[in-house]
Amino acid sequence: MISFDDVESYAATHFPAAPEQLVKDFGIEVRASNTPGCDGWCLQYDDRTIIRLNGELTRHQRRFTLAHELGHLILGIPSMFGESFEDMLSSDSDEERRVNEVASCLLMPLTEVRKDAGRLPVVAAALKRLAKRAKVSELAAAVRVCNLTEQLGLLNASVVAFSGDEIRWQWSRTLRMSEQTAFDLRQEAQAISPDAFRADHNESQTVVASVLENPFFGTSTLFVQLLPSEQGNQLSIEERRAAFERMQLRDDDAFRNQLSGILGAFKAKCVGLSHDEAVRLFWEKNEARLQSTCINTDEGRDYIKIRIGQLL
Ligand SMILES: [Zn+2]
Structure with a gap:
């Protein structure tokens, strides 16, 4: 198996198909299974490695779950039976976060993220382009960018996943917003979409909010970033x-x-x-x-x- 340090370069070389390539290169068996409540798990015995993926996942969920299980293998952290896709994406546990970091990097290496999100502010169209090129969901693309704040020059960022008018979960390393703020920002961003909504945070910092709608599933993703005003007010x-x-x-x-x-x-x-x-x-x-x-x-x-x- 490749080491943690090689993930970025491996993913860049094989973009956008690094997880699938890794499966081939290391003879990992990938099987579909129907285990309610468990979307992916990984099993090693003798010299075989088997990843089981819930056969009912969507294409994007399947790729993310595969990358997540590969993350477990790369880091040597045992995969837990019973993890759902949502658990994986939103888990607070330190180990699961590290696994997700590897999974996101396999799917979206930094060099590729920069091509779409290198110009600030990062708006909905840039996240959509990244998601499309990397063959992942827009939500996964937003979470990846959110985890690369320092590398991309954002002061702070947060992703909020909505289902209809409910907040499913919120993701950020450091930026916590109240639910009310998240609802308000989504409303402002929806009103101005596809442009981004901007508001002064203080004299030198600007909040920029974009919304990605997925009418098919009735879900939406809010991407909020905090930037120096000079960049925040730049038009995309x-x-x-x-x-x-x-x-x-x-x-x-x-x-x-x-x-x-x-x-x-x-x-x-x-x-x-x-x-x-x-x-x-x-x-x-x-x-x-x-x-x-x-x-x-x-x-x-x-x-x-x-x-x-x-x-x-
Ligand atoms: Zn896991």
Whole structure:
């Protein structure tokens, strides 16, 4: 089995399939089982290692549970029979936290997290992108970012999981919020979604709250972060894009469609290019026809740069 120190590099090499690769590399047997109340456990005897996963878990829950059981093996902490998925994700026990840290790292190594959440503030769209690329739930992505506060430059962060109008659990290393604050922040964030809600915490710090809705399950995830105001008040890429569309493109359907067409056709041309190269090529090809439009302004050029970044 790989050691704790090798988890990050192993996960980065095999992203997003490190847990599955680990199973292959070490000949671990993974079986489906139907044991109510127990979503995953791990058994070692003779020279066999068997991980049993509840066959009724969703795809995301299954991957997280597999990574969790692998975490037990990597750390040499015996897996307890009877752990449910929710127990694993929200356990307060020190050992289970360490196991989860390893599980999250296997699924979302820091180098990959930085690609989506490296720019502050971390907003809902960034968490969604990370979840999609890492093939995990948005909740698991939010918890991972929450555990990487120092590495990502957040002063503090907290994740609150809601089921309908109830709080299922709250996760943070250090930021405790009252239930009322969590409800208030969710309401503010929902009202402004997909933008993030911002409020001054004090003279130099800003609270930024984003909400991720999962209407299919009737659940939502609130991600709250505390940042130096300079970063907290920065607009995210998604917010800059939305603001430009609101201000400049909303009333001009024809031009908006024309621009979508131009960008759609350009997508195939930027394969293999860096972001800067793609932006340069875009302007070489389109300077003439966009010259006298709102796109040929500082904000417009910033907008094109964002859109091209999202094509790559
Ligand atoms: Zn466990």
